[in-house]
Amino acid sequence: MRLIVTHEQPDFDALASLALAKLLFPGAVATIQGALSKQLRAFLTLYRDELDLVPANSVDLAGVRELIVVDTADPSRIEPFDALLGKVPVTLYDHHPTPEGAIVAARGISERIGATATLLTRELHATAVPIPPPVATLALLGIHEDTGNLTYDSCSPDDYRAAAHLLASGANLGLVRRFAHDHLGADQLAFRDALLQHARTGEVAGRLVVSAAFTYPEYVPAVSGLVNDLLDLYAADAAVVAVAMDRSTLVFARSNERFDSAAALAEAVGGGGHAGAAFGKSQLPPEEALERVLAALTRHAAPPVTARELMSSPVKSVRQSDSVANVVEKLLLFGHNGMPVTDDAGRVVGVVSRRDLDRALRHGLGASRVSGFMSREVVSAPPHATLPQLEALVLKHNIGRIPIVDRGELVGIVTRTDLIGARHRRPHDDRAATLLERLPDSAERALASAAALAGDAALYLVGGTVRDLLLGAGIKDLDLVVEGSAARLGAHLQRELGGTLSAHVEFGTATLTLPSGLQLDLATAREETYSHPGALPEVTPSSIRKDMARRDFTINAMALRLNPPPAVLFDPYSGEEDLAARQLRALHPLSFVEDPTRVLRGARLAGRLGFQFEAATAAWAREALTPEVLANVSHARSRAELELTFAEGRVAPALAVLAELGALEAIFGLTGAGARFDALELAGRLDALRQEGEVPDAAYLLALLVGANPEEAERHVEAFNWPRRHLQARAKLLSVLLREPRADGRRGGAVRDEELEALDAPARWLLRAAEPELAGRLQRLEQQPPPRRLRGSDVVALGLLPGPAVGKVLDEVAQARADGRVSHFAEELDLARRLVAEERGDDLE
Structure with a gap:
């Protein structure tokens, strides 16, 4: 399973990041650990079912195949799940400064903005994944909490954009007001009195700082906001409080842009957080801990504007x-x-x-x-x-x-x-450098090594990696193009970074998989020519400009130059404008004629991002879907692209694009004419189920076959060399779906358990999508061992001769089992005994 975790004692941003990550990674399991604030507990009480979190102690670490960490990069704050680090691939989303000994992640995004909820909201928006109102409310809470209601200096334009998107998604401002502002209890009021009594002002690096160090007799939760209030109360540039309670000295720091609180606490007591808000624990006495933090603040003060x-x-x-x-x-x-x-x-x-x-x-x-x-x-x-x-x-x-x-x-x-x-001075806008800063630290280090090892050869980050960085989405792999030998650069990188290298010298490509799981796809800059429509391209080394010209869509034809420095964004076909317009635009009219499988890749990309084919591009695609052009593309290539589509998190949007372009019929011979079921509707229902579980890819193929008439389904399976078991599964499934409903209108009651057990896993998932009322029975059958059921031999043993009457009794018993009137073999046998007696005309008295 995929497991999503966050730091112990989570705040609203951490909880929101868990919920948003579940949307981004369908089927993943999320958990929290550590104490929760009163407000957080109250929110979970209201929305426990919507968030669907599992207890930390119920997670089987042996069953985790990928770890997704949100809102922290500190391994000590995710215990006991830190035991998975180095054993499974790690994806990280975090907005905090990177701590010493940070979690090494191959995927995700790390960016210094107001909230981690912003990073995930931005990616969900970029990929057109809808955010349900309860999750949108939680995410807006997280952003408000971590940005001081969008006023902290760490707040960015993306935080405001994310807040606007969440509001448009149905976030409830009334709930945000209710949970974003704690009402102080008697214990917090008493703590505030002690805090004000011990507060002192002084200068650090020529700036006003308010501080307090004292011992408090009991632990009081949710006091960080009181420390923040000191900034406003004293009009100070920073506030530092060290208080001994609960057998530790808790250190809180808040500051404006003139200090880096997180760096100061990390140096002084090993804490962490944001530049404007940080927390740490220490075993030092409060006075000594405060002295250390104030001394560290002098070294982490921004140079004053004079x-x-x-x-x-x-x-x-x-x-x-x-x-x-x-x-x-x-x-x-x-x-x-x-x-x-x-x-x-x-x-x-x-x-x-x-x-x-x-x-x-x-x-x-x-x-x-x-x-x-x-x-x-x-x-x-x-x-x-x-x-x-x-x-x-x-x-x-x-x-x-x-x-x-x-x-x-x-x-x-x-x-x-x-x-x-x-x-109102804006920071220097170094666009390329800003984009590169979004990469996880492990990816940044890998690119730095690649740039250094490239020597005199120009090196570029290209394609989907640049596209996703511009969208603000987490990176998956790194695509690199070098104006030189990719295999040679890959070998140099392997010697320096380790990992597994696979080189294809004849194609000018190499793939290096690092120990962290990060994959670097390297290619020599090249140009392509096609001997005839649909042919595989002939490749020759060339320049980055020629390499961009061979790309499928403008949004994939962008590059970030890494070597020679400085980093520069290269966008020769205005791909960034098409990203803003949320559209796919081909580079030239013959793009799909040269390679018709670009239609399939484009549909997959459009579905993933929620984009549309630009009008001229859609026309070019339709014009290329002719028998003459498609005859040059092997069915194996088309099937491979369809299989990649089935592996997407959401398949229905891509299939809808293919249907709208006419590609399902032109390429795969699937018109849906005369079919009893709508394949796209079934795929949409499977997508909804995939948000909660691991729907097999083959379930989507079965949806297409069920949505086709028998002749089309037979021809498609034969032409594309699918296993014929899919046709058998189709037949079994349709025998259930087309069953005449009972008198009460329920079709499920007319289906025997034996028929459900005969379905393979893809067919069962599709049945859940098509007939939700059968979901409970399917789950029971899958979770329980097969029970002893009444068989024909049992009926014969009761005295009924073999023949149609035996089948009639079995059907009656199966009906009773489906209705819940019998629940185990003894009851089935008892019912069968009465039915046999009735059939024989015996006197039951």
Whole structure:
């Protein structure tokens, strides 16, 4: 099974991430461990059935084949499931800074944004997976909790976009309000009083920090919010609280953008969290733990923004002897509303404003010296003055500009506009580097090694990996193209990173599977030519531009250059625009003629992402689905693509695209004409079941066969060389599905257990989809050992001669078994005895 876990003592973001990951990984099992807050327990009480979590102590570790970890990368916080690390593949979704000794994951995404729920919501939105309202409500709670109601400095535009998508998915704001804000109990109120009593203020790295260290007699849950309140109460840049309770010293840290709380706690006491909110445990006394954290904060303080960075220099100024008219002209020339006034030695002696000088002109005083109209109370600041200090001067004196003076010399000026700009300054937008930062650490390290080993050869991250990074989805594997030998690069990488290498020199490809499970697919940059429609391509080495030109769709024709640096996003066919438009666009009109299986791959991709074929691309696809073109594609290739479609998390959307394009009929000969069942509807129901269990891929093939008439089904199985057992399963299944219902309208009651037992696993799953009322009986049959049932020989032994009468008794007993009137062999035998007596006309008295 796939197991989804999070950190002990989960918060709403962790719980939401479990629920969202269950949607992303259908059939996976999720569990939580550790103490829960009162609010979290209350939410689980309401939504336990919707979340369907299993107790941690009921998980059989031996049965786990993949581990999915959310909202933490710290192995010590997922005990006892850390025992699986290194034994099964690991997928990780986390938004925290990477701790020392982090979990090594081959797949997933790691990105410094407001909440892990945002990462998963973004991927679900990108892949068009609907989020049920209860899960959307929980996810919105998680985002609000971890971002301080979308106000923390760690909050990103993606957090706001995720919140909007969750609201559109039916999140209940009333429940968000109810659970996002704790109502303080008597124990928390008492703790707050103690916290305020011990709170002290001081400076760390020139910034205001409020701190407290004390011992509390009992453990009080959910007090981290009280620590956060200290920031607002004292208008501080950071708050650190070390409190001894429950046999440990618990350390809480909160900060704005001027400190990295998580890094400070990790250094001081081994804690973790976000840059603005962190927690740790220690066995140190509270006073010593606090001292260590405050010392670490000095080393993890962001450099202050100073006047030297903000000021304009050299400064436009005027002399005190200049005339009013000349100064006004100068102000107009430079577009300023005021200027500093200096004496002959260059010292600032005043500040003049355009408003005051305009008034002087109206009174005919243009020839007067400007010194008569300047403000002589000069408010200045040194170059090292910080942004908060400059803002305080503007607020206190209600001025619009501050001269910056260094040892009496005017060196610059800071205006109100400069201060506002500093508060709204956006970080440098290095798009390619930002995308690469979304990769799990193990993937980042692998790419760094590949770039270093590529030497003079250009190296690119390409295709689906770049597409998924742009969508904000977790990566599965790494696709790399090198303008050189892929096999040689793969061999160098294997020597450095280990793993298993498989090289195909004739095709210019190599695959390296690392010990972590991460797979690197390497290819030499190449171009392709087709000798005739549908033929396999002839490949020759080439450039990245030619390599992109051979791709199927624009969204797969993008690359991130890794070597030589810096990283650059290469998008020659505007694939990013098509991602935004949620559409698939082929690179040229003959794309599907050259390779008709691109229709199948495109349908699979469109179904997975919830995209549409762009209008011209859809027309090109339909035009290629002719017998002349398709004759050049082997049935084996088409079947292989269909099998990959059946393995998708959601199959029905891809089949719907194939049906809409006419590919189900043109390629597979399946029209559905005259069939009693709709194959697409059955596939949709199987998709719903796949969210909860491991539906066999063959169940979808059976859905197509049941949705076809007998002749079509026979021809399809024969042409595509499927095992004929699928036709036998179809016949058995239809014998159940087409059974005439009983008088009460229930078809299931007319079906004998023996008929259900005769169905293979794919047929049973399809029967669950087609006849939900039989799901309980199927589950009972699968979970219990086969019971002793009445047989014909038993009826004969009761005195009835072999013949139709025996079958009649067996049918009556089977009907009673289906109705629940008999539940075991003794009751069946007793009923059969009475039926035999009736048949023989015996006197039952």
